[in-house]
Amino acid sequence: MFSRFFIHRPVFAWVIAIVIMLAGALSIESLPVAQYPDVAPPSIAIKASYPGASADSLENSVTQVIEQQLTGLDGLLYFSSSSDSSGDVRITATFTQGTNPDTAQVQVQNKVQQATSRLPTEVQQQGITVTKSQQDFLLIMALYDTTDKSTAADIADYMVSNLQDPLSRVEGVGSIQVFGSQYAMRIWMDPTKLAAYSLMPSDISSAIEAQNTQVSAGKIGAQPASRDQQLTATVTAQSRLKTPEQFRDIIVKSESSGALVHLGDVARVELGNEDYTTTTRLNGHPAAGIAVMLSSGANALATAERVKAKVEEFTAQMPKGYEVSYPKDSTDFIKVSVEEVVRTLFEAILLVVLVMFLFLQNLRATLIPAVAVPVVLLGTFGVLAVFGYSINTLTLFGMVLAIGLLVDDAIVVVENVERLMRDKGLSPVAATEQSMREISSALVGVALVLSAVFLPMAFFGGSTGVIYRQFSITIVSSMLLSVVVALTLTPALCAALLKPVAHAPSNANGFFARFNRGYENVQQRYTGRVTHVITGPWRYLALYGVVIVVMGVLFVRLPGGFLPNEDQGDVMVQFTLPAGATEARTSKVGESIEHYFLNEEKNNVEAIFVISGFNFSGSGQNAGMAFVALKNWSQRPGQANSSTAIAQRAMQALSAIRDAQVFTMSPPAVQGLGQSDGFTFELQATGNTDRGRLLALRDQLLAAAAKNPRLMAVRPNDLTQMPQLQVDLDYARVRALGLSISDVTSTLSSAWGGTYVNDFIDRGRVKKVYIQGDAESRGQPSDLDKWFVRGTDSSGNTVMTPFSSFASTRWSYGPESLSRYNGLASYEIQGIGAPGVSSGKAMDEMEALARALPAGTTFAWSELSYQERLASGQAMSLYVMSILVVFLCLAALYESWSIPFSVMLVIPLGVVGAVLAATVRGLENDVYFQVALLTTIGLSAKNAILIVEFAEAAYQRGATLYEAALEGASTRLRPVLMTSMAFIAGVFPLAIATGAGANSRISIGSGIVGGTLTATVLAIFLVPMFFVMVRRAFPGRRTPAASLTVEPTSTQGEN
Incomplete structure (x- = not known):
């Protein structure tokens, strides 16, 4: 017997345990911390x-x-x-x-x-x-001036000049997006003055390029040189210009009279913004910001810490009054949610130990399975390090689940040893040896079954497969380490620590005495009821059939999902004004949103960062975005102060803004899978469908979605059609007038669009030079006539020809932004399910509406929705694969194709409880619930194995089927109840979780608690019946297998 060696060599057993713990303890320091692994x-x-x-x-x-x-x-x-x-x-x-x-x-x-x-x-x-x-923002760093002495342009220039490059080089940063811009040398051209001097924008550009340049002049005395050369020195000549005054002095033309025309004579020169796309505010102060996007595969928490440390290096050097804020920081949620799971882990350990003490009623006996907890948990950390995993919510969830499972093996050993000492009067050593002969195969069987349940998860692909693998490797490694400890250290401790315990007097009045009397009464009633079930099974078979029907109906009706939405500590607001709205109008709406959050939600809001000119739909003067940082979860107790409730109230209040469409949203469940929660739908063009037709079909789909009561906030993720001024050039007329087409197009481009020329030096930093028409020359369509192109007449004289001579304008509408998906023209649509409607159901509704459209389109899902659709197709395969592998393991264990059915029939008894708990609590059939369902399958099988193992052993010894089933049930009732209650106690903190990441914990905890309850309460009655029915249908041989050789045991249970 394998365990006998360690019973007589306890030091050896301790050495194995210590080595396992040391390996895990050393690994913890090297394991990174994250919310999720690389799910995206x-x-x-x-x-x-x-x-x-x-x-x-x-x-x-x-x-x-x-x-x-x-x-x-x-x-x-x-x-x-x-x-x-x-x-x-x-x-x-x-x-x-x-x-x-x-x-x-x-x-x-x-x-x-x-x-x-x-x-x-x-x-x-x-x-x-x-x-x-990745596409979404890990964090946003906002810089603002508390004194309000600096303009937004001043702040942005300081930020870009000092922080942009250092932050972009931080390890783990994929890219950054700047809200604001550094200074640039802006040359605002006056078309009237240009025409007066017969100049065009291209002349200005050429003059700047020629006179704002870095000259490489070589050296005096550079080799080859004469042998008597006595001096060598670097030659410096003209360098790049630095100030507006120097640019104003650039010579753009020399008149025949010798007079010089300078840049300042035909243009206004100033230090302005390099980019005027966005304006930003933080809590009402002018501000600038940098959004950091994570590099694929990088650790979010470590990257954010490095970014903040880099920013901290510059804070002491910042101008007086400059402050840094983080209006969006995904890592706050990561840290708090991981801390919450760690706290749950310790709560689970405490509750499991209390349940063990309640049943074992002996500090020595309780200590033995308690010792297994740190050994197995630390060992699991070592396994995670070997596989290159991190400490994240998924692996910690796996450990919380493993706590209840890993003590099961030790509990079974201790309980059986105590029973043998009490009922047979054996010494601790003899009782331990006898116990390990009886239950070693059951321990191995349970470990195989639980591993079989979770192992198939490790082989699934996609983002769901990454999540499954975290649970699979964590729980399977815990189970395997647990059975190693149960076969080595636990029997050694039993033989050394346990003492024979005398029967308590029947009239004792202590708590444990009353508990034992109550348990004995329950066991006697249980034995009688099991006898009734075995001898009259038809009524209970009908009950079993009802359970299966209820399970099927509830499971089918359970709404689908991918991952539950969480209160991540921030809310986002996207707003879009009508086509053609100016930045000033957009900023006014942004101020209204800012005012609402800082006043109506002041008790919940920490900061609000408002951007005009940008949102997730694109960039434009009519687009805006607000990032609202909420206060810590501990300062926002109750569902009314959750991010979802705050977002819903804001959506209702801000819908009163008539000048804009306002949508509130939360971050996606997984970093890197989209910008916000909800679904992402791609409507694609097929065949000869052009943009106009696709747009009409998109609007038709949006109209149908707006009428659907199961959908909410369905919106196009692009900017509306904008007014466009179409300039039509008559190229024949251009040629007839002796003009160059390139001069015409470059003049138009430079005048209204602006042209980058080259660079200049500003306070030691290289910045850009732009030329563009002054605001007064590009504010109206008629301003096009103010611009001239130089040509020559038939006599060779220079002539300045206005655009009106060869160009006309007309108004039209065109897209402000265009999207494509997999090479096809597309429109992206986002939205969420109405309250009470799952994401999976909302996606089904969108698909149904899209299929009702006329021909010419197809559709696809992207980002989080793509992974959700992929996951929904994998779930059933996972269940089937796990159940099949469990069956095969049981068949190998019992050397029988029939006996495993008496274990497998118990699975619906656990599944119905999990599904019922999810239905009552309004949960979705998401990835966490799927893990809960698989755990329930394993636990259901485990309880059945403990009973069937002993029943089969008794049957092989010659007992009748009824006697064998009754012996297995009555003998194993106490360990079944004890292990199940211990597991429920360990998982219960998950089911009642609050705070950051609570929804994920509730999803997995509720399913397991419900499933374990029904799997235990129903299985202890029906498993003996299943054993009798299967054995009667398939009698087989009564030749005891080696693994099932056990000594005769009492059928009366404990007294």
Whole structure:
């Protein structure tokens, strides 16, 4: 017998346990901490810029050119792109789980390089970046002036000049997005003055390029030189200009009279913003911000800490009054949620120990299974380190579940040893040896079954597979370590620590005496009821059939989901004004939103960061976004102060703003899977469907969704059609007037769109120089006539020709932003389910509405919704695979194809409780509930194994089926109840969780508590019946297997 060696060599057993604990303790220091593992698939972001281009122009000349090269990429799942009228293109390629982000980045970079030569010169000049960056924001760092002496431009310039580059180089940062801009040298041209001097914008650009340049003049005395050369020195000449005054002195033209025309004569020169796209405020103060996006595969918590440490290095050097705030910080939720699970872990340990003491009623006996807890848990940390995992909520959940399971083995050993000492009068050593002969196979069987339940989870792919693997490896490793401890250290401790316990007098009045009398009364009634069930099974078979029907009905009606939404400590507000709205109008709406949160929700709000000119739909003067940081969870007790409740109240109140569409939203359940919660639906064009037709069908779909009571906040994730001034050039007329077409187009581009020329030096930092028409020359359509193009007449004389001579204008509507998905024109639609409607049901509704559209479209899901659809298709396969593997393990254990059915039939008894608990509490059939269901399957089988093992042993010894079933039931009732109650006690803190991350804990805890209750209460009555029925149907041989050889035991249970 394997355990006999350790019973007589306890030091050896202790050495094994100590080595396991040391390995785990040393591993803890090296394990990173995270909310989740790398659940989000790796993504690569491509960014390009074409200043002044429309969304249409960008899509046709940049986006599609790059997309067409994205072929042959290993592991590519899907790619999406957006092109907006601010001149920015973003293409995101998402890869399958397990793809190396570095390899993917190199492959994408190579594909982009192949497309570069086909891109416009302006795009190549701006540069194309390829980063392994997620799309959503890890955190936003806001810089503001508490004294209000600095303008937003001053703050932004300081931030960009001092913080942008250091933060972008922090390890783990994929990319950053700046809200605000540094200074640039702005040359605001006056078309009237230009025409008076026969100048065009191209002349201004050429003059700046020629006179604002760095000259490399070499050295005096550089080799080769004469042998008598006595001096060598570096020669310096003109360098880049630094001040507006120096730029005003640039000579743009020399008159025939010798007079010089300077830049200041035809343009206004100043230090202005490099970019005027956005304006920002923090709690009413002018501000600037930097959003940090995580690199694919990086640790969010460690990256955020490094970013904050880098910012802290600069705080002492900041101008007086400058303060740093973090209006969005995903890591606060990560830290608090992990701390909550750790606290739950210790609560579970305490409750399990109390339950063990209640049943064992002996400090020595309680100590033995309690010792197994640190040994197994520390050992599990060692296994996590070997597999390269992290300490995250999933692995900690697995450990909480494992606590109740890992003490089961030790409890079974201790309980059986005490029973043998009490009932047979054996010494501790003899009782331990006898006990291990009786139950070793049961211990191994339970470990195999529980491992079989969870092991298939480790082989599933996608984001769901990553979640499954965390649970699988954690629980399976805990189970295997637990059975090792139960076969080595636990029997050694039993033999050394346990003492024979005399029967308590029947008239004793202590708590434990009363408890034991109550238990004996329960056991006697139980034995009688089991006898009744075995001898008259038909009524109970009907009850079993009802259980199966109820289970099936409730399971089918359970709403689907992926991961529960959590109160992550922040709320986001996206607002969009009507087409053509100016930045001033957008800022006014932003101030109204800011006022609401700082006044109506002042007890819940820490800070609010408002951006005008940007939201998740794109960039434009009519777009806006607000990030609201809520106070700590401990300062917002109650459901009324949760982020969901705050967002719902804000949505209702802010809907009164007539000048804007306002939507409140929460962050996604998983970092890297979208910008917000809810679904992400892609409506794609097929065949010959053009943009106009696709837009009409999208609006038809949105109208149908608005009428659907099961959907809420369904909105297009793009900016509305904007008014566009179409300039029609008559190229024949241009030629007839002796004008150059390139001069015409460059003049138009520089005058109204602005042109980057080169760089200058500002306080030691290189910044950009732009030329553009002054505001008065580009405010109205008629201002086009103020601009002239230089040409020559038939006599060769210089002539300045106004645009009105060869151009006309007309109004039209066009897209402010355009999106594509997998190379097809698309419109992205986001939304959520109405209160009480799960995300899975909401997605079903959207699919039904999309299928009702006329021909010409197809649809797809992206981001979190893509993973949810993938997960829903895997769940049933997972259940079937786990049940099949359990059956095969039992068949191998019992060397029988029939006996396992007496164990497998108990599974519905646990599943019905899990489904009933989820239904009562309004939970979804999400990934956490699926793990709870698998755990319930394992626990149900475990309880059945403990009974069937002893019943089969008795039957092999010659007992009748009724006697064997009754012996197995009565003998194992106490350990079954004790292990089940211990497990429920360990998991119960999850079911009643509050605070950060509570919804995830509730989802998994409720299912397990409900399933374990029904699996225990029903199984202890029905498993003996199943054993009798299966054995009667398949008698088999009565030849005891070696693993089932046990000594005769009392059928009367404990007294």
